[in-house]
Amino acid sequence: MRDEERGRWFVMPSLVLLSIVTIYPLIYVLYLSLQRRLLIFDVSRFIGIDNYLFLLKDDRFFNAFKNTLYFTVMSVSLELLLGLAIALLINRSFRMKGLVRAIVLIPWAIPTVVSAKMWEWIYNTDFGILNYLLGVKINWLGSPFWAINAAVFMDVWKTTPFVVILLTAGLQVIPKDLYQAARVDGAGRWDIFTRIVLPLLKPVILVVLIFRTLDAFRVFDAIYVLTGGGPANTTETLSIYAYKVLFQTLQFGYGSTLAVVVFLCTGGISIFYIRMLSRGVKL
Amino acid sequence: MRRTIFYLLIILLSLYCAGPLLWQFITSLKPDTELTKLPPILPRSPTMDNYISIFKGHPFFRIILNSAIVAASTTALSLILGSLCAFGLAKLRIGYKGLILGFVLSVSMFPPIATVSPLYIIIRALGLRDTLFALIITYTTFSLPLAIWVLTNFFREIPDEIYLAARVDGCTPFQVFYKIMLPLAAPGIFATAILVFIFSWNEFLFALTFTSTVASRTIPVGIALFPGLHEVPWGDMAAASVVVTIPLIILVFAFQKRIIEGLTAGSIRG
Numbered sequence: 001m002r003d004e005e006r007g008r009w010f011v012m013p014s015l016v017l018l019s020i021v022t023i024y025p026l027i028y029v030l031y032l033s034l035q036r037r038l039l040i041f042d043v044s045r046f047i048g049i050d051n052y053l054f055l056l057k058d059d060r061f062f063n064a065f066k067n068t069l070y071f072t073v074m075s076v077s078l079e080l081l082l083g084l085a086i087a088l089l090i091n092r093s094f095r096m097k098g099l100v101r102a103i104v105l106i107p108w109a110i111p112t113v114v115s116a117k118m119w120e121w122i123y124n125t126d127f128g129i130l131n132y133l134l135g136v137k138i139n140w141l142g143s144p145f146w147a148i149n150a151a152v153f154m155d156v157w158k159t160t161p162f163v164v165i166l167l168t169a170g171l172q173v174i175p176k177d178l179y180q181a182a183r184v185d186g187a188g189r190w191d192i193f194t195r196i197v198l199p200l201l202k203p204v205i206l207v208v209l210i211f212r213t214l215d216a217f218r219v220f221d222a223i224y225v226l227t228g229g230g231p232a233n234t235t236e237t238l239s240i241y242a243y244k245v246l247f248q249t250l251q252f253g254y255g256s257t258l259a260v261v262v263f264l265c266t267g268g269i270s271i272f273y274i275r276m277l278s279r280g281v282k283l
Numbered sequence: 284m285r286r287t288i289f290y291l292l293i294i295l296l297s298l299y300c301a302g303p304l305l306w307q308f309i310t311s312l313k314p315d316t317e318l319t320k321l322p323p324i325l326p327r328s329p330t331m332d333n334y335i336s337i338f339k340g341h342p343f344f345r346i347i348l349n350s351a352i353v354a355a356s357t358t359a360l361s362l363i364l365g366s367l368c369a370f371g372l373a374k375l376r377i378g379y380k381g382l383i384l385g386f387v388l389s390v391s392m393f394p395p396i397a398t399v400s401p402l403y404i405i406i407r408a409l410g411l412r413d414t415l416f417a418l419i420i421t422y423t424t425f426s427l428p429l430a431i432w433v434l435t436n437f438f439r440e441i442p443d444e445i446y447l448a449a450r451v452d453g454c455t456p457f458q459v460f461y462k463i464m465l466p467l468a469a470p471g472i473f474a475t476a477i478l479v480f481i482f483s484w485n486e487f488l489f490a491l492t493f494t495s496t497v498a499s500r501t502i503p504v505g506i507a508l509f510p511g512l513h514e515v516p517w518g519d520m521a522a523a524s525v526v527v528t529i530p531l532i533i534l535v536f537a538f539q540k541r542i543i544e545g546l547t548a549g550s551i552r553g
Contacts, residue, residue: 006375006455006456006457007371007375007376007377007456008371008377009371010367010368010370010371010375010456010460011367011368011371011372011377011383013364013367013368014364014365014367014368014387014427014431015368015383015386017364017420017423017424017427018386018387018390018424018427018428020424021398021402021420021421021424021425022390022393022398022424022425024401025398025401025402025405026393026397026398026401028401028404028405029397029398029400029401032400032401032404086296089289089292089293089296090293090296094289094290094293098539100293100296100297101539101543102535102536102539103296103297103300103301104296104297104300105535105539105542105543106300106301106304106532106535107300107303109481109528109531109532109534109535110304110528110531111484111485111487111502111503111506111527111528111531112485112487112503113485113487113502113503113504113506113507114503114506114524114527114528115303116507117506117507117509117520117524118303118304118306118307118524119303120515121306121307121310121517121520121521122303122306124517126319127318127319127320127321127517129306129321129324132321132322157299157300157303161300162546165543165546165547166546166547168543169543169547214392214394217394218394218395218396220395220396220487220488221487221488221503221507224487224507225487225507238396239394239396239488242396243396243399243488246399246400246403247403247492252400252404255400256400256401259394259396259397259398259399259400260397262394262396262397263393263394263397266392266393266394267392270389270392
């Protein structure tokens, strides 16, 4: 009994801070989303669900939603495939393995804003190294087709290391005898991969998918710095649209409504994955 | 033959990962007149001018200092709060343990954009706008879930017997915590520190909205709003990127094992 009382004091400071800085704002943002609030004019009026009704007729919202989905699906699936390939490649002992692992971590460690600026320079139409190496003259960030894919490519470069690290950790848990036993039984490389490695890696892959999908869905800085949402809003994601409504047009009511929608979507995504994860563990 | 292909792939992989930074480094050594010429790839007359100009023309040093203060304070605060909480969750009897861990985990899934508008209003009302304090408190909160999660896993690996033996010998739980458990969990604490430091060094959204002047501007905001009158000064930009990335590269090369440990403890073992 006494110990339990003491235990509370260890946990309490963190829980109080978490509640003040995340739970309270979350309730506040719900309340804001039901208001018409313009910061500069000191307007603040309760309007019920009007913002949500407006959202349903807002083409720019649906455009941002579509862009966010495209970005999330493309970058997460490419990262997973590339990450798996790299993890399989370096999951053996070779000379200078430590060095290679550190190099693989570089994109992960570079600040997102810095890597966005780096890639903006690489993508530069006239003086960019990409066009020079490919021998073409494409306006990567200025064309509606290329811009979103350029953003996807940058994100894949930046976040694949994280995928590689988690998958490598997952691969190391698989007992070596399993491979040998399979080989003795005459299984080829492909059989070993699809029948042993992939099934055993499934929980780790799910964890990777949770983290990466949530991150990609709420993407802000990478694209905001790379393209600012342009050209013609073709790279504008939900977070960028919400940010612009909040801090560029200073509509705190409608901006908060968009923020609530992002929150609900990420909540839905996590519940979906956690269900899959717990079902997988039972099987 | 097999080996050759393998090493070729490794070289390709290294180039892919390090190439963009390498290109930025090469760009930073080029004088302005060479920036608009390709080929050559390497600078004909390498210069340090870009590095000198970012410290001379801009309050760049101040910005780096701000980031260092924010990242260091955030790391210290999250470690203190996080290790206390993690110790409580791993070793003490507390009600609703599963609920608390679930709460902590769900906070880590919060999209920052969802809380930025109310936090902005609160911070403005408290007169904390454009202060480093506002950033430190926000970052500490958003890195606490990671710290608690990773450290709980590390504390759990320390046998309960050690805790019980020390209690029998007359230590209070708090004494057990800082005299015995903290030193034993040092590797985990170190791994957490690196992850939290990198997170706060790199954060952009809150830094962009809570700061308005150089007084509290951090590196990512400084880089994103890099002054350019008519066009982006690519040489200066490259030099600035290299300077702010160096500390991170050093961390990665010196502590890659710890970083990997922290990342995997934070997501897989849970």
